[in-house]
Amino acid sequence: MRGRGSVAALGALAALGGALLTGCQSPPGGAGRPAPDGASVAPSGFGAVFLAVGECGSFGTVGVREVSCAGERAAARVVARYDTAAGDGPLCPATTDFVLHVSEDGPARGYACMRSLQPPHPGDPGRGGGPRTIVGDCVYEAAAGTARETACDGGGEHPPRYRVSDAVAARGDCPAGTALFVHLGGDRPVGCARPL
Secondary structure (H helix, E strand, O other): OOOOEEEEEOOOOOOOOOOEOOOOOOOOOOOOOOOOOOOEEOOOOOOOOOOOOOOEEEOOOOEOOEEOOOOOOEEEEEEEEEOOOHHHOOOOOOOOOEEEEEEEOOOOEEEEEEEEOOOOOOOOOOOOOOOOOOOOOEEEEEEOOEEEEEOOOOOOOOOOOEEEEEEEOOHHHOOOOOOEEEEOOOOOOEEEEEEO
């Protein structure tokens, strides 16, 4: 039997642009579109693990529940789940739309990487959101040494100035024409960004 749980969306560093010129990586618990901080979750009886990979969460601003993915209340599917503190675990898959911090009664804690069941998908390249900056995303310079993600189509609050064209292991591997370096994380942590 599962205890009561709670889910809170973590801050959207990359979604709001957590890309730093010298080292920006949204922590794996970065985003947070459908579920606000402090959202509560009641167990629904699905599966042995609350919000396991392949399971779905509901819409809601007050609470998020685990629901049948075929049901009309399903908003997003878990594409990866890690039972560790968000800052200590692996990165979510590149096109994750948002990340939920999961805490059930007791010592178990973790985070779920979520993909919305319907578009729009803020985690897709160029959409200006999601917990990670990836190849195909656009950024603007927010301050000295800091870049933030924005929609490539110009529909965001800030116009795009650069597009991440490549992900490489080191800055020296970036192609000619690279004007900005963005930390992406993972095994190819350097994003090579070109002016638009």
